Amino acid sequence: MPVDVERGAAAVLAACRQLTQLLRSARTPSAGAIGSWTVAETAAHVTEIIDVETAMVEGRGAPAPDLDIAAFNAAHLQAYLDSEAAAGLSACFDVRVRGGSRHYYVIDHESLTIEAPSERRVDCHVSADPAAFLLAGYRRVGQWGPALRGQMIAWGRRPWLALRLISLLKNP
Numbered sequence: 001m002p003v004d005v006e007r008g009a010a011a012v013l014a015a016c017r018q019l020t021q022l023l024r025s026a027r028t029p030s031a032g033a034i035g036s037w038t039v040a041e042t043a044a045h046v047t048e049i050i051d052v053e054t055a056m057v058e059g060r061g062a063p064a065p066d067l068d069i070a071a072f073n074a075a076h077l078q079a080y081l082d083s084e085a086a087a088g089l090s091a092c093f094d095v096r097v098r099g100g101s102r103h104y105y106v107i108d109h110e111s112l113t114i115e116a117p118s119e120r121r122v123d124c125h126v127s128a129d130p131a132a133f134l135l136a137g138y139r140r141v142g143q144w145g146p147a148l149r150g151q152m153i154a155w156g157r158r159p160w161l162a163l164r165l166i167s168l169l170k171n172p
Contacts, residue, residue, distance in 0.1 A: 080169045083110040089168070091161055094125040097133055107168065124161040128152040139171050 086107050093105040094117065104115040104122070132146035143166060146152040154162030
């Protein structure tokens with residue numbers, strides 16, 4: 001009996017959406033952080049299962065999980081900052097996940113805050129395909145492939161900072 005990978009992936013993603021709603025109502029930050037990691041990790045594996053890398057190479061675009069990755073991680077991302085890698089860095093990243101939301105990741109030496117877009121001066125704007133951003137963030141793929149395919153684009157006063165963004169976050 002052949003396995004219907006896309007149907008199975010859709011079922012897992014539907015369960016992830018339901019879990020996301022449940023975790024957003026969590027009363028403790030640690031429960032939300034654990035939940036966000038669990039759902040994001042599951043989405044990353046589902047995305048791999050449906051062969052995202054092949055889709056991206058063929059130019060079909062990656063079948064993205066139906067999750068707003070930026071909004072989902074915004075509440076719990078502070079716990080993933082690598083304080084050693086961020087030491088001495090002061091920068092504002094405007095992170096735009098295509099089809100999702102937009103957040104400012106503000107790094108001030110060894111701290112990270114996530115803010116809504118404002119009049120704050122931005123150092124580096126990043127626009128990313130959700131699947132490419134998720135896979136690069138979890139270090140399943142390098143940054144250069146998605147960047148060369150236009151799936152992750154950076155611009156602004158200090159666009160080279162985009163190359164550091166992934167390394168500033170710990171891979172849970």
